[in-house]
Amino acid sequence: MSSAVRARHEQSAPEPWPRGVPRDPVMSIGQVVEALVGEFPAITVSKIRFLEEQGLVSPTRSGSGYRKYSRADIERIRFVLIQQRDSYAPLKIIGDQLRALDAGHDVEVAPTARVVTSEGHVVVPPNRPSLPARDLADLTGTDLGTLERYARFGLITPDLAGYFPSRCVQVVQLLLTLEQEGVDARNLRPVRSGAERNADLIDQTVSSQRSRQRAGDLERATSRATELGELVADLHREMLRVSLAQLNGTSRQPSR
Template identity: 60%
Template structure:
């Protein structure tokens, strides 16, 4: 990773500076609009609302003027650049990024999320690299789920291969979660409703960003893609919070 990520290897707190990057200017002099301008070239989909959202998630902590206006430092900009790059390049969840920043704040090198994984398939070493789709054999190796179970998940409509029998690389996480739920006693047939709900959310996101995607220019497509990822994070957050409320409402007798 370039920019701020290149400086994380040996980040040590400077005197009086508690947040990373420790060697950057922490003087709060930038408005939120200026921060967006600073980041827009590298992250075209950045917006005022995105910066505020990352603040609400505890990933950046700008100063406030007496009138309540946010003021950011050069260090804050670097933190935001780190967060946005992790989301874009590795699809890293915000909770993981927050832990990474906590490690950096303490002067440690964080455990980085690895995108490429090396697995064995039919005796051959296979690197996922940047592949978007993987064969069922690699999916089984990555998840520890046997081929019969993958076929069963596929018949149930929980995962779907393409015409060549390849699965989206992101299915690794889905299959792992499905297998853990099954081990916990959940009848995986009911999980079809979860996938249907996810697809309905994806339809809403698609409708929201379609106007940007429809212009056809490369920059517009990139903005639409980044916006879709951002909205996906928000939908996932909403689902998690609603599920927490619903589970909390269950009586002891029903549990």
């Protein structure tokens, strides 16, 4: 590509997302953590470095090699953290979303669960690792008796204090839908057992990486576990489709 053509291409290419946000590299990585920790208490320097390794943010390097970040860099990091927190999206998907935004496309962001109140406090499940049974019932539109029944079947499990993982919101919603379609919930325990076996398999796969205790290794292992979980879920879905197709094919065989 000639220099003239390259120059025209660069002029026509859209500005990377977010647009209209200052790109002066004036902040250190420590200042970025300070800017985000109020909204994301778990943010760390190693987390930001890991996002750079994954190509999700590209800070400028000073002459002495130090990372320097702009307001636009902070907005990209905030987008990644929000997607992880609110929609549990793996980094591969988030990277695809950022590339689409860079290219000028709109990205549909998964909605968060509605806000409820618990003992006078506002509760947003994606921001909390666990929920009391009452909040879980309110968010899913069911009652405590139904939750107790699901727990008795081994489909959801509270901790010793009676709190459920916030991800149980989606689990309960799916269980309710399956029951509406005529599936007996007590027969779904093997699905939970299979998920636990798959989680153990994934944990064993990434455990060696998690145990290194170097900066960024925990984030890398967590991200890899999420990616492997998505792949296993895809495999399960496709195998289920194959099995259903085989059953349907058998049911259509003429009797002899």
